[in-house]
Amino acid sequence: MNIAFIGLGNMGGKMAHNLLNAGLTVHGFDLSEVAIAHFTEAGGIAYANPQAAAERADVVITMLPAAKHVKEVYLGENGVLAVLKTGSLCIDSSTIDPQTIKDIAAVGAKQGIQICDAPVSGGTIGAQAGTLTFMVGTQSNAFERVQSVLKPMGKNIVHCGEVGAGQIAKICNNLILGISMAAVAEGMALGAKLGIDPQALAGVINSSSGRCWSSEICNPWPGISANAPAGRGYSDGFATQLMLKDLGLAIEAAGQVKQPLLLGGLVQQLYQQLCMQGNAQLDFSSIIQQYLPKEA
Amino acid sequence: MNIAFIGLGNMGGKMAHNLLNAGLTVHGFDLSEVAIAHFTEAGGIAYANPQAAAERADVVITMLPAAKHVKEVYLGENGVLAVLKTGSLCIDSSTIDPQTIKDIAAVGAKQGIQICDAPVSGGTIGAQAGTLTFMVGTQSNAFERVQSVLKPMGKNIVHCGEVGAGQIAKICNNLILGISMAAVAEGMALGAKLGIDPQALAGVINSSSGRCWSSEICNPWPGISANAPAGRGYSDGFATQLMLKDLGLAIEAAGQVKQPLLLGGLVQQLYQQLCMQGNAQLDFSSIIQQYLPKEA
Amino acid sequence: MNIAFIGLGNMGGKMAHNLLNAGLTVHGFDLSEVAIAHFTEAGGIAYANPQAAAERADVVITMLPAAKHVKEVYLGENGVLAVLKTGSLCIDSSTIDPQTIKDIAAVGAKQGIQICDAPVSGGTIGAQAGTLTFMVGTQSNAFERVQSVLKPMGKNIVHCGEVGAGQIAKICNNLILGISMAAVAEGMALGAKLGIDPQALAGVINSSSGRCWSSEICNPWPGISANAPAGRGYSDGFATQLMLKDLGLAIEAAGQVKQPLLLGGLVQQLYQQLCMQGNAQLDFSSIIQQYLPKEA
Amino acid sequence: MNIAFIGLGNMGGKMAHNLLNAGLTVHGFDLSEVAIAHFTEAGGIAYANPQAAAERADVVITMLPAAKHVKEVYLGENGVLAVLKTGSLCIDSSTIDPQTIKDIAAVGAKQGIQICDAPVSGGTIGAQAGTLTFMVGTQSNAFERVQSVLKPMGKNIVHCGEVGAGQIAKICNNLILGISMAAVAEGMALGAKLGIDPQALAGVINSSSGRCWSSEICNPWPGISANAPAGRGYSDGFATQLMLKDLGLAIEAAGQVKQPLLLGGLVQQLYQQLCMQGNAQLDFSSIIQQYLPKEA
Known part of the structure; x- marks a missing residue:
C-alpha cells in the first residue's frame, strides 16, 4: 500500500505520522514549509504538488480546511484524479459539505476510482494518539479497504452509509x-x-x-x-x-x-x-x- | 411514622400507593373524588381537608400542580402548618419555583417544623414502580430522615443542597x-x-x-x-x-x-x-x- | 370633578401636576415622602393612604409599578373601591397585564363604578409636557368621560376597545x-x-x-x-x-x-x-x- | 446611448420595457425563449449571448438571479467585459453579495470600465410602473451618469456609497x-x-x-x-x-x-x-x- 497524504497541518500532520509509525510509505504534500519539514523528519517523502505525490500512490488521503481546497486537490490543475490509476482509493477526511464530496466521487467513479468521505472527531489529541473516530461514507463493498487504511489513525471507524454520509x-x-x-x-x-x-x-x-x-x-x-x-x-x-x-x-x-x-x-x-x-x-x-x- | 399525603393525582396517587404497600399509615386529601376513591381502596384514610389529614401526622408529603396550591396547603385557611407539631417534617414534591418553598420553609422554621423540597423525575411510570429520582433541598441534618421517608417511592434520592436546591x-x-x-x-x-x-x-x-x-x-x-x-x-x-x-x-x-x-x-x-x-x-x-x- | 391620584412617582407626579395646572382639585397619595412633597408644593392635597384620598373624589387615577400594587390599591385593606360612590370613574394608567384590570373592573361593576385601563406611551418627557398617548380600554359609553379627564395630560387619547384593550x-x-x-x-x-x-x-x-x-x-x-x-x-x-x-x-x-x-x-x-x-x-x-x- | 440588458425575466423584462418606452435602443439577452419573445415584441433586439448584445452597447444593465450568474455574464466565457470599450458603464441590479460586485468592478476598472451595483426595491409592480427604488453603489463621479440611465425605470435613485454599498x-x-x-x-x-x-x-x-x-x-x-x-x-x-x-x-x-x-x-x-x-x-x-x- 502506497499512500499519498495531502494536507499535513495540525490534524493531517499527526495522522500521517501515525501511518509512518505503522511502517507505511507516505508521499505527502502541503503548502506550508514548516508542515513539510515535520513530515520529512518523521520519514515522509515530500512533493511539490498533490499530483506529484499521488502519482506514486494507490491510496490518497486528504485533510484540508474547506471544500474549495478539496475540489482543487481532486479536480484542479494539479489535481490527483488526473494521475490516479483505476482501482485507486481516495479518502477525504476534511470536514466539508456533503454535496461536494458526492460530486467529486461521481467524477472518480467514471475513472474507476473509489472516493469516500471520512471526517473525524477527536481533535488534535486524538490525531496524535491515533484514537480518532472516523465517520465513513462509502459503498459497502469498499468499507473494509477503507477500514484497513484508517486503522493506524483511529480507534473507532464507523460506516455511516453511502458517499457523503460521513459528512x-x-x-x-x-x-x-x-x-x-x-x-x-x-x-x-x-x-x-x-x-x-x-x-x-x-x-x-x-x-x-x-x-x-x-x-x-x-x-x-x-x-x-x-x-x-x-x-x-x-x-x-x-x-x-x-x-x-x-x-x-x-x-x-x-x-x-x-x-x-x-x-x-x-x-x-x-x-x-x-x-x-x-x-x-x-x-x-x-x-x-x-x-x-x-x-x- | 404517620404520613399525611396531600395531592393524590396521577403522580401523588401512585406514590402514596407505594407508601401503603410498604405498610405505612397514610392520611390523605385530594379535591377529586375519583382520586380519593383509589386512595381508600388501596388502604389510605381520607379526610375532608389538608388540615384534618395533617393533624394525625408527623410527616407531610405534598404533590400539587403549582405554587399557588402549595402555598394554600401550607399557609392557607385550612393549611397544615397551623396544626403540625414541633419536630414534624414536610416534603414538597411538587415542581414549583424555588423561592416559594424557601418562603414556606422560613415560616415552618419558626414553628420548629422542617420543610424541604423534593421534586421528582421519572414520570407516572417511575411513580408507579417506585423508581422515582428525588432531588432534595434540605439542611444536611434532615437529609437522612427525608431519605427514609422517600425510600419506598424512589430508587435515587439526591441531596442537592439547602431548601430550594431541589427545585x-x-x-x-x-x-x-x-x-x-x-x-x-x-x-x-x-x-x-x-x-x-x-x-x-x-x-x-x-x-x-x-x-x-x-x-x-x-x-x-x-x-x-x-x-x-x-x-x-x-x-x-x-x-x-x-x-x-x-x-x-x-x-x-x-x-x-x-x-x-x-x-x-x-x-x-x-x-x-x-x-x-x-x-x-x-x-x-x-x-x-x-x-x-x-x-x- | 374631584380627582384622586394614586402613585405620584416619575410619571404620575408629572401627570398630576398637569391636572393641577388645569385648575383641578387633586387628592393624592404616594408611599414616597419626596413624591408627596413635590405634589403638595404644586398645590395637591396629600393623604395618608389611597382610601383617604379617594373618599373626597369621584374620579380616581392610578399610576403604579406593577399589578400587585394595582390590586392592593383597588381591592386591598385600604383599597379605594371600599369608599367610592356609585357612578365614580377609575382610570388605571399603570402598565400591567390585561387580565388583572378586567378582574378589578368586574368587581367595580358590581358597585356601579366604571373602571378602565389607559396605559400611556411618551415617557417622562410626554408626562411633563402633557403630550402622552393614552391607550384606553373601556365601554364605549364611558369613553367621552375618560377623554375629558385625560385631556390635560395627553394629546392623543385612543379608544382601543373594552376594558383591558388598552393594556x-x-x-x-x-x-x-x-x-x-x-x-x-x-x-x-x-x-x-x-x-x-x-x-x-x-x-x-x-x-x-x-x-x-x-x-x-x-x-x-x-x-x-x-x-x-x-x-x-x-x-x-x-x-x-x-x-x-x-x-x-x-x-x-x-x-x-x-x-x-x-x-x-x-x-x-x-x-x-x-x-x-x-x-x-x-x-x-x-x-x-x-x-x-x-x-x- | 446604446444599452445592453442581460436578464429579461420577471423584473428585467419589465425594466427593459420601460427603457424601450423611453425611446432607447436596447440590445438584450436571456436564456428563456419566452422572455426573449416578450422583449422583441416590445421593440428590443435579441442576441444569442451576453457578449453579442454588449458589443453594440456602451451601457450594460444586468438583472440576474444570483452571484454565479453575474460572475458568468461579466467574466465568463461569453462575458461582456471582454468586448466592452473603455469608458463603458455597467450597472448590476441583481441582488447579490457585496463582495462579488466589488471583485468584478476591480476587474472592470483595469479596463477603464465603470461597474456599479444598483439593486432595487419595489418588486414586479414597481418594475412595471417604472417606480423602482435603486440603491446605487458607485464612485461619486459616476453617479450622475448612472442616474440618467436608471431614470426611466425608477422614481427614487439613491447614492449609497462606493461600489458594493447598494448591495x-x-x-x-x-x-x-x-x-x-x-x-x-x-x-x-x-x-x-x-x-x-x-x-x-x-x-x-x-x-x-x-x-x-x-x-x-x-x-x-x-x-x-x-x-x-x-x-x-x-x-x-x-x-x-x-x-x-x-x-x-x-x-x-x-x-x-x-x-x-x-x-x-x-x-x-x-x-x-x-x-x-x-x-x-x-x-x-x-x-x-x-x-x-x-x-x-
Missing part, C-alpha cells in the same frame, strides 16, 4: 453538540446564580435527563469535568471558530434541502458573537461567558 | 433537557432529509459528542430508542405542556435573578407553538413535527 | 417595538461593519421597507436621529429594564392564551442579558452594544 | 424588514388572541412606536393595509423564498466580517420553515400562519 453524520452531530453545549452553559449559569453548588448541580444533571457529552465530559463550568478546557481557561479545546465553521456547514446543507434549523440558526450567531468578542481560539464551551456578568 | 436542580435539568430534545429533533430531521439512515445517524451521535439522554433514551425519531414515546405516536410520555410549565419556571426564576436564557427563551416558545397546534398532551419529543413537512 | 394594545405595540429596535441594531451594525456610511444606510432604510420608529426616531446608531438617546450615551430614554418588564407582560399574557412569541421570547432574553451586563438604566436602544466589538 | 444597503434593509414583519405578525396574532379588534390594534401601533412598513403598508393581518398581499391570500407579493434568499445574503456577508445576527439567524430559519411547509411562493407576510392555530 452528514458529522454536521448533524456537531449541530446537536453546539446547541447542547450552549444549553448546558445556560443551565449551569442559571443554577449557580440561583445559589446551588455547581458540583451538586452537575451531579444531578449527569444522573438525570439533562445529561449529555457537554455536561459530563466537557462541562463549561470550571472544575466539573476532569481535563475539560473550562479548567484551563478554555484553551486547547475545540476552537469556537471551528464550531462556527461546522454550524455554517449544517445551515448551508439545511438550506439546500429546505430544512429549518431554528435553534441551529440562533446558536450559530451566538458563537459568531463570541468570536467577534475575541474568543475565536477558545474552546467553544467558553460560550458560558455570555451568561456571566462581565468582570470588573 | 433549582430540577428546573436547570429540564431547561437543558428541553433544549437538547429540540436539538436532537433538528439534527435527526436534517440528517434524514440529507439522506442518511436515521438508525446509522443515531448510532454515530450516541457514540460521539452529540449524545444525550434525548438522543439515546428518548430519541424523537420513531424506532430509534426502544420504548420511547416516538415509537407509539408520542403518547404516554412527558407531556409537552408539562415541559412548557417547567421551562416557564426556569425563565421566571432566571428573570428574578436577572439571568438570560437565550436558547431557553426561544425553546419555550417552540413548545408553546407545538401546544397551540394541538399537541399539548403528546410527549415533548413530538417537537420533531416542527421540522418535518406536513403530511398531505 | 393589550400597549403590550403588543411594545413587543413589536422591542423586536424592531433589535432588528435595526443588527442591520445598522452589519452595514457599518460592511463599510457603508451609517448616515447613508439610515437614509435608505428610512425611505424604504425597513423603516420603523426605531430606525427613524430612535435610531440606535449615535448621531442618526436628532435627540435620540444614542446621541447622549443612551441616557434619558426608555430604560432597558422597563422594556424588559413590558416584554415580560407580553410573554405572560401570551402564555395564558397559549400563543407563541418566537422572536419575543428571544428578544426578552437579549434585553435581560443587556441588564445583566449593567445596562438596565440605559435606553433600550443600547441593545446595539451586543453587536459591537468590546472596546479595548 | 449592503439592500441586505441591511431587508434584514430589518424580514425581522419586523415577523414581529408585526407576532404582535397582531397575540392581540387578536387576547381579544382586541385587529383594526383597532393596527391603528394604535401605526400611531405609536411599533409602527413600521410591515404594520402600515403590508400588515400581515388580512384587511388592515389596503392592497396588501394579506388581503388576497398572500399572493402577488414579495415571495417568501426571495426574502429567504436575501436573509441568506445578509447572514453570509455577516459571517465574512464576523458580525452576529441573532434575530436574523432565527428569522431566516422561520422563513425556511414556512417554505418547507409549502409556502415558498406566498408573500413573506404569510409568516403570520406560524402564529395561528391550524384550521380544522
Whole structure:
C-alpha cells in the first residue's frame, strides 16, 4: 500500500505520522514549509504538488480546511484524479459539505476510482494518539479497504452509509453538540446564580435527563469535568471558530434541502458573537461567558 | 411514622400507593373524588381537608400542580402548618419555583417544623414502580430522615443542597433537557432529509459528542430508542405542556435573578407553538413535527 | 370633578401636576415622602393612604409599578373601591397585564363604578409636557368621560376597545417595538461593519421597507436621529429594564392564551442579558452594544 | 446611448420595457425563449449571448438571479467585459453579495470600465410602473451618469456609497424588514388572541412606536393595509423564498466580517420553515400562519 497524504497541518500532520509509525510509505504534500519539514523528519517523502505525490500512490488521503481546497486537490490543475490509476482509493477526511464530496466521487467513479468521505472527531489529541473516530461514507463493498487504511489513525471507524454520509453524520452531530453545549452553559449559569453548588448541580444533571457529552465530559463550568478546557481557561479545546465553521456547514446543507434549523440558526450567531468578542481560539464551551456578568 | 399525603393525582396517587404497600399509615386529601376513591381502596384514610389529614401526622408529603396550591396547603385557611407539631417534617414534591418553598420553609422554621423540597423525575411510570429520582433541598441534618421517608417511592434520592436546591436542580435539568430534545429533533430531521439512515445517524451521535439522554433514551425519531414515546405516536410520555410549565419556571426564576436564557427563551416558545397546534398532551419529543413537512 | 391620584412617582407626579395646572382639585397619595412633597408644593392635597384620598373624589387615577400594587390599591385593606360612590370613574394608567384590570373592573361593576385601563406611551418627557398617548380600554359609553379627564395630560387619547384593550394594545405595540429596535441594531451594525456610511444606510432604510420608529426616531446608531438617546450615551430614554418588564407582560399574557412569541421570547432574553451586563438604566436602544466589538 | 440588458425575466423584462418606452435602443439577452419573445415584441433586439448584445452597447444593465450568474455574464466565457470599450458603464441590479460586485468592478476598472451595483426595491409592480427604488453603489463621479440611465425605470435613485454599498444597503434593509414583519405578525396574532379588534390594534401601533412598513403598508393581518398581499391570500407579493434568499445574503456577508445576527439567524430559519411547509411562493407576510392555530 502506497499512500499519498495531502494536507499535513495540525490534524493531517499527526495522522500521517501515525501511518509512518505503522511502517507505511507516505508521499505527502502541503503548502506550508514548516508542515513539510515535520513530515520529512518523521520519514515522509515530500512533493511539490498533490499530483506529484499521488502519482506514486494507490491510496490518497486528504485533510484540508474547506471544500474549495478539496475540489482543487481532486479536480484542479494539479489535481490527483488526473494521475490516479483505476482501482485507486481516495479518502477525504476534511470536514466539508456533503454535496461536494458526492460530486467529486461521481467524477472518480467514471475513472474507476473509489472516493469516500471520512471526517473525524477527536481533535488534535486524538490525531496524535491515533484514537480518532472516523465517520465513513462509502459503498459497502469498499468499507473494509477503507477500514484497513484508517486503522493506524483511529480507534473507532464507523460506516455511516453511502458517499457523503460521513459528512452528514458529522454536521448533524456537531449541530446537536453546539446547541447542547450552549444549553448546558445556560443551565449551569442559571443554577449557580440561583445559589446551588455547581458540583451538586452537575451531579444531578449527569444522573438525570439533562445529561449529555457537554455536561459530563466537557462541562463549561470550571472544575466539573476532569481535563475539560473550562479548567484551563478554555484553551486547547475545540476552537469556537471551528464550531462556527461546522454550524455554517449544517445551515448551508439545511438550506439546500429546505430544512429549518431554528435553534441551529440562533446558536450559530451566538458563537459568531463570541468570536467577534475575541474568543475565536477558545474552546467553544467558553460560550458560558455570555451568561456571566462581565468582570470588573 | 404517620404520613399525611396531600395531592393524590396521577403522580401523588401512585406514590402514596407505594407508601401503603410498604405498610405505612397514610392520611390523605385530594379535591377529586375519583382520586380519593383509589386512595381508600388501596388502604389510605381520607379526610375532608389538608388540615384534618395533617393533624394525625408527623410527616407531610405534598404533590400539587403549582405554587399557588402549595402555598394554600401550607399557609392557607385550612393549611397544615397551623396544626403540625414541633419536630414534624414536610416534603414538597411538587415542581414549583424555588423561592416559594424557601418562603414556606422560613415560616415552618419558626414553628420548629422542617420543610424541604423534593421534586421528582421519572414520570407516572417511575411513580408507579417506585423508581422515582428525588432531588432534595434540605439542611444536611434532615437529609437522612427525608431519605427514609422517600425510600419506598424512589430508587435515587439526591441531596442537592439547602431548601430550594431541589427545585433549582430540577428546573436547570429540564431547561437543558428541553433544549437538547429540540436539538436532537433538528439534527435527526436534517440528517434524514440529507439522506442518511436515521438508525446509522443515531448510532454515530450516541457514540460521539452529540449524545444525550434525548438522543439515546428518548430519541424523537420513531424506532430509534426502544420504548420511547416516538415509537407509539408520542403518547404516554412527558407531556409537552408539562415541559412548557417547567421551562416557564426556569425563565421566571432566571428573570428574578436577572439571568438570560437565550436558547431557553426561544425553546419555550417552540413548545408553546407545538401546544397551540394541538399537541399539548403528546410527549415533548413530538417537537420533531416542527421540522418535518406536513403530511398531505 | 374631584380627582384622586394614586402613585405620584416619575410619571404620575408629572401627570398630576398637569391636572393641577388645569385648575383641578387633586387628592393624592404616594408611599414616597419626596413624591408627596413635590405634589403638595404644586398645590395637591396629600393623604395618608389611597382610601383617604379617594373618599373626597369621584374620579380616581392610578399610576403604579406593577399589578400587585394595582390590586392592593383597588381591592386591598385600604383599597379605594371600599369608599367610592356609585357612578365614580377609575382610570388605571399603570402598565400591567390585561387580565388583572378586567378582574378589578368586574368587581367595580358590581358597585356601579366604571373602571378602565389607559396605559400611556411618551415617557417622562410626554408626562411633563402633557403630550402622552393614552391607550384606553373601556365601554364605549364611558369613553367621552375618560377623554375629558385625560385631556390635560395627553394629546392623543385612543379608544382601543373594552376594558383591558388598552393594556393589550400597549403590550403588543411594545413587543413589536422591542423586536424592531433589535432588528435595526443588527442591520445598522452589519452595514457599518460592511463599510457603508451609517448616515447613508439610515437614509435608505428610512425611505424604504425597513423603516420603523426605531430606525427613524430612535435610531440606535449615535448621531442618526436628532435627540435620540444614542446621541447622549443612551441616557434619558426608555430604560432597558422597563422594556424588559413590558416584554415580560407580553410573554405572560401570551402564555395564558397559549400563543407563541418566537422572536419575543428571544428578544426578552437579549434585553435581560443587556441588564445583566449593567445596562438596565440605559435606553433600550443600547441593545446595539451586543453587536459591537468590546472596546479595548 | 446604446444599452445592453442581460436578464429579461420577471423584473428585467419589465425594466427593459420601460427603457424601450423611453425611446432607447436596447440590445438584450436571456436564456428563456419566452422572455426573449416578450422583449422583441416590445421593440428590443435579441442576441444569442451576453457578449453579442454588449458589443453594440456602451451601457450594460444586468438583472440576474444570483452571484454565479453575474460572475458568468461579466467574466465568463461569453462575458461582456471582454468586448466592452473603455469608458463603458455597467450597472448590476441583481441582488447579490457585496463582495462579488466589488471583485468584478476591480476587474472592470483595469479596463477603464465603470461597474456599479444598483439593486432595487419595489418588486414586479414597481418594475412595471417604472417606480423602482435603486440603491446605487458607485464612485461619486459616476453617479450622475448612472442616474440618467436608471431614470426611466425608477422614481427614487439613491447614492449609497462606493461600489458594493447598494448591495449592503439592500441586505441591511431587508434584514430589518424580514425581522419586523415577523414581529408585526407576532404582535397582531397575540392581540387578536387576547381579544382586541385587529383594526383597532393596527391603528394604535401605526400611531405609536411599533409602527413600521410591515404594520402600515403590508400588515400581515388580512384587511388592515389596503392592497396588501394579506388581503388576497398572500399572493402577488414579495415571495417568501426571495426574502429567504436575501436573509441568506445578509447572514453570509455577516459571517465574512464576523458580525452576529441573532434575530436574523432565527428569522431566516422561520422563513425556511414556512417554505418547507409549502409556502415558498406566498408573500413573506404569510409568516403570520406560524402564529395561528391550524384550521380544522
